[in-house]
Amino acid sequence: MEPEKLLSSLPTEAKILFVRLRSLGDTVLSTPLYSALKAWRADLRISVLVESPNDEVLHNNPDLDDVISIAGTESGLPGSLYARWVALKRVHAGRFDCCINLHGGSTSAWLTALSGAKHRVGLNRFRKNLVYNVRIDMPERKTTGEKQHTVEYQMEWLLRLGLPQSPIPPLRLVPDPSLRLIVRNKLLNAGLDPARDYVVIHPASKFQTKEWTADGFAEVADDLATDHRAQVVLVGGPGEGAKLKQVATRCQTSPMVFQGLSVSELVCLIQRAKLFIGNDSGPTHIAAALQVPVVVLFGSSDSYVWYPWKVAFQKVQNPFDCNPCPGYRCLVYKEPRCILSITPEQVKAAVRVLLSAAPRTARE
Numbered sequence: 001m002e003p004e005k006l007l008s009s010l011p012t013e014a015k016i017l018f019v020r021l022r023s024l025g026d027t028v029l030s031t032p033l034y035s036a037l038k039a040w041r042a043d044l045r046i047s048v049l050v051e052s053p054n055d056e057v058l059h060n061n062p063d064l065d066d067v068i069s070i071a072g073t074e075s076g077l078p079g080s081l082y083a084r085w086v087a088l089k090r091v092h093a094g095r096f097d098c099c100i101n102l103h104g105g106s107t108s109a110w111l112t113a114l115s116g117a118k119h120r121v122g123l124n125r126f127r128k129n130l131v132y133n134v135r136i137d138m139p140e141r142k143t144t145g146e147k148q149h150t151v152e153y154q155m156e157w158l159l160r161l162g163l164p165q166s167p168i169p170p171l172r173l174v175p176d177p178s179l180r181l182i183v184r185n186k187l188l189n190a191g192l193d194p195a196r197d198y199v200v201i202h203p204a205s206k207f208q209t210k211e212w213t214a215d216g217f218a219e220v221a222d223d224l225a226t227d228h229r230a231q232v233v234l235v236g237g238p239g240e241g242a243k244l245k246q247v248a249t250r251c252q253t254s255p256m257v258f259q260g261l262s263v264s265e266l267v268c269l270i271q272r273a274k275l276f277i278g279n280d281s282g283p284t285h286i287a288a289a290l291q292v293p294v295v296v297l298f299g300s301s302d303s304y305v306w307y308p309w310k311v312a313f314q315k316v317q318n319p320f321d322c323n324p325c326p327g328y329r330c331l332v333y334k335e336p337r338c339i340l341s342i343t344p345e346q347v348k349a350a351v352r353v354l355l356s357a358a359p360r361t362a363r364e
Contacts, residue, residue: 003134006098006119007041007162014097015045019111021070021103024263024282027054028171028289029150029309030102033158034063035169047094049087049111056263057286060174066094084111091115100161101126102154121161136160147304170310171289175271176264183268187233190256197274198231199224200292201255202283203247204240209300209327209336210279214243218250219344220277220351225253228355235261235269235283275354277347279339280306288313293354295347299339300327312357314350316342 001009010016016037020030027050034046047066048058055069068090071083088111099117101108109128112120122132129135136157148156155168192198201221205211224230232255236244241259248257261269267286270276276287277295280303287294288308296308298317302324307315317323318341322332330336 001119001134003121003136003160004162006121006134007037007158009162010041010044010097010119013043013045015047015065015094017068017091017094017096017099017115017117018046018048019099019101019103019108020048020050021105021108022051024054024057025285025306026102026150028057028173028282028285030154031058031061031063031172031289032151032169032309033102033154034061035172036155036163036166037158038063039169040163040166047096049091053263054282056176057173057267057289059264060176061172062174063172068094087111088114100157101132102157121157134161147302149307149309150305151309153305170291171285173267173286173289175267175290179264179268183265184272186258186265187256187269190233190258192231192233192256196229196231198233198256198272199228199275199277200233200235200270200273200287201247202235202276202278202281204236204243205279205281207300207327209325209330209339210281211243211299212279212297212339212342214246214250216342216344216347217247217277218252220347221247221255222252223344223348224351225255228351230274230355232256233258233269233273235266237261237263237266275351277351284308287311293357295350295354297339297342297347299323299336299342300325300330312354314353316346316350318342 045065049068052069055067058067070087096117098119099112099115100121101112104126109131113131119134120132121134124135124137203217221232224232234244234255234257236259238260244257244259270287271290273292276292278284279297280301284296288311291311294308294313303315303317320338
């Protein structure tokens with residue numbers, strides 16, 4: 001079948017499975033695809049196969065009929081293999097008409113192959129591309145000249161499958177209402193004054209090339225508390241407690257610290273913030289999806305491809321000839337100068353710009 005005829009040829013109430021493995025940020029950034037597809041054909045039944053705990057950002061999404069969760073690779077090989085077997089059983093039970101692999105790796109390829117879907121969609125340059133009987137030709141990400149944001153790049157997939165051209169929707173994330181009071185009580189128990197605004201800082205990253213210094217975040221936190229009278233909340237997920245402690249111990253003020261939050265709890269906490277400050281990471285895209293203004297610090301990654309989508313934001317980044325790079329480690333210097341060159345003054349200036357804008361009322 002010609003790719004551009006695929007979506008329009010699907011029968012009424014056809015079932016589509018998107019495979020979106022790996023990172024939290026990528027999962028959030030995929031949500032405009034589902035909104036656009038559902039807005040065009042409300043009859044389609046859309047499901048997503050995603051790794052846990054990233055599935056939590058898709059729960060309650062009205063564009064989705066089902067979210068199939070598979071344990072992440074950090075669960076270990078035996079658990080990982082069992083999780084894939086359980087997920088595959090659910091995929092088979094779904095009897096999907098079409099499977100679209102947004103990831104392209106080996107695991108997602110065989111999940112697509114074993115889905116049983118009549119139409120299996122992937123890029124021509126994907127590994128194991130014989131898995132796909134509908135292949136899309138997409139250019140490699142540009143590193144010079146005009147660039148596409150990740151959301152625009154992914155939306156191009158659907159356009160090449162026959163989706164009519166239309167404005168790209170914003171990110172979509174629906175907080176779990178059952179956690180709202182629980183998270184609020186945690187904040188109150190930590191000393192939050194409900195009459196004052198608070199700012200969320202997420203100082204961690206999975207990659208050293210994307211993670212700013214503890215000293216820098218501490219200075220910004222102190223500036224928020226003293227010059228802006230804002231309450232500061234430091235947040236981190238599992239395994240990020242050490243970085244939170246480093247920042248907190250360097251602060252002259254006393255920020256609230258929340259370690260090991262679940263993804264759903266993090267969503268509820270960020271939702272009511274006045275401002276979010278963080279590296280290029282998943283929580284930054286969560287803030288954007290919740291329409292919380294963002295100050296984002298960029299190191300190795302391409303800020304033209306990964307900036308916060310359709311939200312007020314300030315980007316802090318210094319130019320380096322080696323940017324962008326894969327970011328697994330610095331290949332040019334002994335340390336990642338790109339992110340370490342950012343000064344507290346730069347971040348504080350970005351904070352002032354957003355805080356001086358029209359006041360934001362947190363959504364209920």
